[in-house]
Amino acid sequence: MTARLMKILLPLLLGLLCQEPQAQGCPAGCQCNQPQIVFCIARKGTTVPSDVPPDTADLYVFENGITTLDSGSFVGLPALQLLDLSQNQITTLHGGVFQPLANLSNLDLSSNQLQEITNETFRGLRLLERLYLSHNRIHHIQADAFDTLESLLELKLEDNQLQALPPLPLPRLLLLDLSHNRIPALEAGTFGMSNIESLKLAGLGLRQLDEELFLGLRNLHELDISENQLEGAPEVLRGLRGLTRLNLAGNARITQLLPEDLQGLANLQVLDLSNLSLQGLPRDFFSRFPRLREVTAARNPFNCVCQLSWFGQWARESRVMLWSSDETRCHFPPKNAGKLLQHLDYADFGCPATTTTATTARPSTLWPTPPRTSLSPAEPSSQTPTAAPSGGEGPGPLSATAPTGSTGPQRKDCLAHACLNGGTCRPGAWHRLECLCPDGFSGPRCEAKAERPTLPPPPTRLPARVSRLGIEQVSATSLRVKLKNYTQTKAQLKGIRLTYRNLSGPDKRPVTLSLPATLSDYTVTQLRPNATYSICIGPLGGARGPDAEEACGEARTAPSARYNHAPVTQTKEGNLPLMIVPALAALLLGVLAAAGAMYCLRRRGARDKGRGQLGAEAGPMELGGVKAPLEDAGPKLPEGVGVPPGGSECEVPLMHYTAGNNNRAPAPKPSYF
Structure with missing residues (x-):
């Protein structure tokens, strides 16, 4: 609201300050x-x-x-x-x-x-x-x-x-x-303008679109059918091959979208699916649109279970901009309700880690699974020991036949104790019997003890950071954060997310502020004296790549024997403190007003001293x-x-x-x- 007010007041103020006598014949x-x-x-x-x-x-x-x-x-x-x-x-x-x-x-x-x-x-x-x-x-x-x-x-x-x-x-x-x-209804032939490029039909109460409604609109690039009562993506959309922008938002009766619903829209660049009733999207839904660059899917009741586990990684790694990502959240199940869909990893969706086909349950392990070994009944292995290890009996002969498709380990063809050390006998390929060895053993009959492999340590995910953030001590309760060096390195910065926490006190919960990207520095106030604070800044919104990097630093407030300040409170992310924008607006308005008045007075004074009239009048604006x-x-x-x-x-x-x-x-x- 303040920015809009300034757009009106600033030209008006400068116009009044610099106003020359009105042109002859100008209406009152x-x-x-x-x-x-x-x-x-x-x-x-x-x-x-x-x-x-x-x-x-x-x-x-x-x-x-x-x-x-x-x-x-x-x-x-x-x-x-x-x-x-x-x-x-x-x-x-x-x-x-x-x-x-x-x-x-x-x-x-x-x-x-x-x-x-x-x-x-x-x-x-x-x-x-x-x-x-x-x-x-x-x-x-x-x-x-x-x-x-x-x-x-x-x-x-x-x-x-x-x-x-x-x-x-x-x-x-x-x-x-x-x-x-x-x-509420549009009949075929309503739009006979063959050159039309942008057609907006939002909020008409449409329940369906005639299959021939857009017939002849060969140049249609933008279509807005939002806020209607459509129950699905109309089939007529499939023929709009030149469409680059499609808005389906607000059709609350749409509960499901399939890839074939928008088939043929290979040129689509901007897609708005917000305010529908979608609980999920197919994994390959967006792959149909190779030129897609902007998507909005906010305010849908997403069910964040395994079928939607691909969405978070896609949103973070694809080149498609996800608008209103702070309103793209899970509604179900309860453990994920309210969480940002973009921030969830695969494990957060409750998906099974692996799927096995073993006949007996095997304990999870970090060891690699040894390859299965098979024995030909006609050719016993030369590595088969003649005596069983301590506590076991010698190996018996294996059956010469194993019917295809048998999977049970207790078949009559697998005699007792054919596999050693707890191995399981089962039919394998080509009618051969094989031993499925437990972890730590290998060989045709699981007779050899396998060496424990040395696994590399899991990769460490390091936070993306840039150079250290510049922070200056201002007083016992405030620190000044230098933002200019950070903002100059970002190509498209919508805003700045500033997070600070007290590392010295018992309450280390972070406090987050949202700041405009135009600030060169910002003073964090209402801090505790003689305390160490960690401060980080990053981009506001869904930035990716180098623009998503953060800058962090630490600084200590000055000691003070007496102080009086309001307690630090949690600030909801995305809400700018109420005093920041009005204060900046008032300061900017005052500075511009003073500068404009001084500048105009100087020009008028110079003209009064004999500089003469201005040369040529300004040309008309386009x-x-x-x-x-x-x-x-x-x-x-x-x-x-x-x-x-x-x-x-x-x-x-x-x-x-x-x-x-x-x-x-x-x-x-x-x-x-």
Whole structure:
């Protein structure tokens, strides 16, 4: 929450500190620092500003309280290409209201109160490429509403009240999001857009998918059918050979998945199986997807018995990233309940160590099993002794025949005392009788005493560690841990897991903290004076290979005669202490505010002394879409943010990456284009 708040406050703060006199003709309550870009954010008014400059290319009028759009709202704006009207209170769109915007390519009407889309709503928008209508109350779309949108690339209709779909004659469409409407069934031929790449059908209440539903979608790469009521993987998935991302999460009726359920998806790279009712997965399930790189299997009731013993080793050693590994846990049996599946070894699943076919039980031993020896009835062994060892009798003759398939050691063909030293007589291959010798004896009749072999010591599993961790003494109750050298050696570090324990006191239980990867050092507080502490840091999450190495060190706090501090308590792994993030955010905000104010004052002072006006004004930003997403590459700032060429170094546009987000996920995503 703090990070999202900072994304909004920092640009706003710097913009206010560095704000120049508004451009001539800029509407009241708006920002026009960027040429051809007008930001009217949180401006209170029920209508669109009437005095927008005619050369405006991008107009942001979101969260203004607008209730009405009339036919003259956008007259005189022929150059407008991007219009953001999200997070207002618009209930109705009159026919032809957008007709003056012949060059409009991006239109965002999400998070309003629209109820119907008519055939006249988007008349004239032949160049429109992205249309966002999500988070409204739309329950009806007339049959010809999208007929003129021949250039449309993205259409987002999620979180509405649609019960049926109109025809979608959109030959260029690449993304269609219908998630979280009320469409319980989709008939064959519903999707006639042959070029579509991303199709999102989450939360529609689907119980099955028609076998010909995706017929003709030869370019489909991403399919989201999560949060429905499917009882298994639909057979229609087997024909989607180009699919790279598949989301089945939240279909709680799916209790079993077999390798053949997803047969033919050899190009699959991302698979989400979370929130199903899976108790296990077949051993070779993921081997069908050679290009797989990300898997999510969290919040399933896994039964951690022998059939699932392969999963832990696979998760640790494969190159596939297991997301939400801290929520991928065992539910059964009781001895494994709540344990992380990724951390369990083969022995933890209760599997038998070995399987033998011996006719009599043999004690477990570290000695290697001697090879079986066989005797031909016609050719007695020359090594057979003539007398039995102490306490035994001489060997008797063996039977000349042994029927195939006989396994019992008490057959009439095996005379008593044929095998010495407790050996067992049994039929072997080629109708020969053989002696199965006990440990420590060998020979055709187990007459020779075997020497005990010298076995190598078992390998020692050493913990993966890197160079010693740098720790400094700060006070009697705190130690400073240097994190910078560790974080610089990690390519993709999501966060840092810091664990410390008191080696001097009786309570040596570890305390674990989760820290952001951006810290250069961290001070561990509330320690005991004159005590030795062991501190280790490692990556947070499912890192593997060199990135999974830890760094450890020991240090002693200073002695103190008097001290008063709160007791050390256990911290649940994965929860950052409540004061760390707010403190860092406040400190960073203060520093940036001070630095920005000082810098802007210096620039203004320099201009007042005769440096003259700035040379060239900043060029327009390339936004690459309104706000939304096909890929999850992480948030990016548009080109031009920061220091526009020749423009004021303090100009920071008030972008709204967190406000009016078109996705259900809280974090914003960049545009696909």
